[in-house]
Amino acid sequence: MTTALIEQTLGSLACRIPGATRVFRQYKLDFCCGGDTPLRDAAMQRNLDAQVIAGELAALTGEPATEPDWRGEPAGALIEFILERFHERHRDQLPELIRLASRVEQVHGNKPDCPTGLAEHLWSMQQELESHMLKEEQILFPMLQRNIQLPQTQGPIAVMRYEHDQHGAALQRLAELTNDITPPANACNTWLALYRGLEELRGDLMQHIHLENNILFAQAH
Incomplete structure (x- = not known):
């Protein structure tokens, strides 16, 4: 096995x-x-x-599934799930994380373990993610929902996969700035809240990319 x-x-x-x-x-x-x-x-x-x-x-392998096996669902159903579960969620998450990161840098900037540059990095991630999600919402997802096949969808999918790699690199940089999202022993409540939110963002973004790369895009042929 x-x-x-x-x-x-x-x-x-x-x-x-x-x-x-x-x-x-x-x-x-x-x-x-x-x-x-x-x-x-x-x-x-x-x-x-x-x-x-x-x-x-x-x-x-014997555990009950907590969500559907999306490989057996229509593309339209998975797209609706991605829009509600991830696109809306990322738009909620990032402004608050930027606010918290700015606060931590402002108050604790003199400490050696302060994640200096984190707020700016999160702002860049927000801009890149927003641009990426709009392209999906306005161009690629409508094509997939109308069941338009390759080769028409090949170009947009290749661009989305490339941008997913950039998001992966941004998550790696996020880990470098935050000691792999590990707060120091003396972290204040704001710092702890920030890192809890970053952990959630990382998990959500990885799941989001997985569902698109390994299921939605893989089945678009």
Whole structure:
């Protein structure tokens, strides 16, 4: 069982096993932008034991799914879910995170573990995400909802995948600025609230990219 799991890609495992994305986030395996990478190779790149991770995934296979298996749903249903669950959520999350980050930098800027530059980075992420989501909402999603096939959708999908890679790089920079979103021992309530929100944003954005790259775009043919 675990040997078979090791040969499968992170994206396919994330699609098939409820809770797999939680395990991948725990081990810092990139199942969204790096969804085409087999578990064996992804684990090797991070000096992890693929058998241990596969064992954890195998233990999850009997767990009840918390959301539908989107591979079996129409593209229109998945698009509606993405719009409500992620596009609206990101638009709510980022302004508040920018406000909190500005406050932390303002009050604690003299401390060595202050995430200096975080507010500016989050502002850049907000601009890039907003531009990206508008392109999906105005161009690509309507094409997919009308069941327009390749090659017409190939260009827009390639652009979205490229921008997803940029979002992945932005999340990596976010981790670098915040000690992997780990607050210091003496963090105030604002600092703690900021990092809780950043953890939520990271999880949401990775799930968002995973659903598009590994299911929605993969099925557009």
